[in-house]
Amino acid sequence: MNFKFTVAGRFIRYVTIDTQSDPTSDTCPSTLKQKNLGTALVTELHAAGLQDAHIDEYGYVYATIPSNSDKSNIPVICFCSHMDTAPDCSGYGVKPLIHKNYQGQDIVLPDDPSQIIRLSDHPDLKNQIGNDIITASGTTLLGADNKAGVAEIMDACHQLMNHPEIKHGKIRILFTPDEEIGRGVDKVDIKKLGAYAGYTMDGESAGNMENETFSADGAKLVINGISSHPGFAKGKMQSAIKIAGQIIDALPYELSPEGTENMQGFVHPVGISGHVETAEIEFIIRDFDEDKLKQHADVIRKIADEVLKKFPGCSYELKVHEQYRNMKKVLDQHPQIVEYGMEAMRRAGLDARLCSIRGGTDGSRLSFMGLPCPNIFAGEHAFHSKQEWVSIQDMQKAVETILHLCMIWEEKT
Structure with missing residues (x-):
């Protein structure tokens, strides 16, 4: 597929909006500034033609891409990412930097030269030779966890609305607050979402899908x-x-x-x-x-x-x-959800790998709320740290994976 990707530009815009969540707050969202990104996303979704896009009182963003298929029985699928960044490291004043055509060198972050991203410390960089790496400037985290996923879903929405030749069923979009403090789906309206299967875009290396959590x-x-x-x-x-x-x-x-x-x-x-x-x-x-x-x-x-x-x-x-509980218990009852995700990554030209994650995702709890939801790579690395990085090409592959998933569900219904 040949697309004019918008994911990198979206990502750079989103990471400059501070959305750090706060575990000491009792409100939902835990910080009102998370709604700043949510409101911006709704505006962009409206501009793309998703007429029902809205942000609710708790900071959750919902939107729908209508089906363009002649088939009437395609299961509704949902793509989900979280808008907040971790309390572990400042997310205020993020200055994203693009390091073009990475060739294996150390990346010294200019605002704090003691922060050096080394190939020896970040083994996945060996797969990024020739790619374009985005980092922060050294004094903050980047926010690829999970604004890479947000940008990928937003770019996929743009592509789906502008390429009617991509046949798909009804697609639901969900952006959540407060995932980093364990409250990401506390106020999700599953009935309103109305989806059969979900995919969080919140994983690490390109080609990875996680069907098992702690x-x-x-x-x-x-x-x-x-x-x-x-x-x-x-x-x-x-x-x-x-x-x-x-x-x-x-x-x-x-x-x-x-x-x-x-x-x-x-x-x-x-x-x-x-x-x-x-x-x-x-x-x-x-x-x-x-x-x-x-x-x-x-x-x-x-x-x-x-x-x-x-x-x-x-x-x-x-x-x-x-x-939360290990989502594999639920996903094993719906094997086609994971199988379609693996096939989508292969169609995007990736070496698809099924993995376990030493952590949890929004999908962990969504799976037990009635929405089976494995986790697909978003390309984020060294999350929660000043050395966080993401590759533009990996984000583009994530967008392609989303598009292939939409087509696979339509084809196989």
Whole structure:
């Protein structure tokens, strides 16, 4: 297919709009500035001819590309990406830079020369020789996670509306806020969406499709110590903060994110707060095997029991709550959704690979809400960091993949 791609220009526009989400906020979206991008997207969708495009009160963008096929029974499919960027690294004042015709050299980011993107640290760069790489300038993240996916879906909308020879059924578009803080589909209206299958565009290397994610729990350990005036504390004070420190120190390295890889799960303390009398440790617990989540939580309990033996009179409580589950359980019941995605990537000239992701996507939860939803590559790399990068050519291949998917669903119905 020969297209005049618009994806790079769209992406460069979108990343300059700050959409960082905030885990400490109770609102939806967690930051109102996410609506700035959502409103801009609605304007562009209207200009492209998607007449029903709108942003709702929670910051979700919905739109429809009508069917142009004579077939009336084509399942409705949805393409989804998230608009927010991670709280881990600033997304304000992003200055995107294009490094044309990459030849394997180190990329030194000019606003902070200590930020160097090296081929040795980013192995996928070996597949980018001759391509055009977009980075930030060194003081912010880029926002390819997930504005690359947003730009790819928007370019695909443009192509579908301008190339009626591409036959397709009804296509639904969904852009979500707050994915980076685990709330990306909290307010999605599945009934309004009305789709049979979905595809998130939020993956890494070109040709990758992910049909399996972690299952995830969150846990809060509350430690009750014994407070006393520090001047008269001998034999009396039992500090909850120090107890918390000993519990964290006792966590096994082989069950930590930095000590695991591939299909191994982990227990990860992500926050600690408190004072002498009470302290709290926040954990995330991850594994591809749902049953192992309970075993990982038991590790925390056993360590807490052992540490508390040294502090008579103190106690703890561990509360575990579900966050999301491995979407493979749902996708295995709908094999054609993944099969069509793999075929679309092959038609785009890619070496299609089925992968697992050590994380979650909006599709993890959408799959259990009634919308089976694997994750397709968007080309984003080194996400959540100042060294984040994406290749223009990979984004173009993602657009082609979307277009082929639309055609495949029409052809095979």
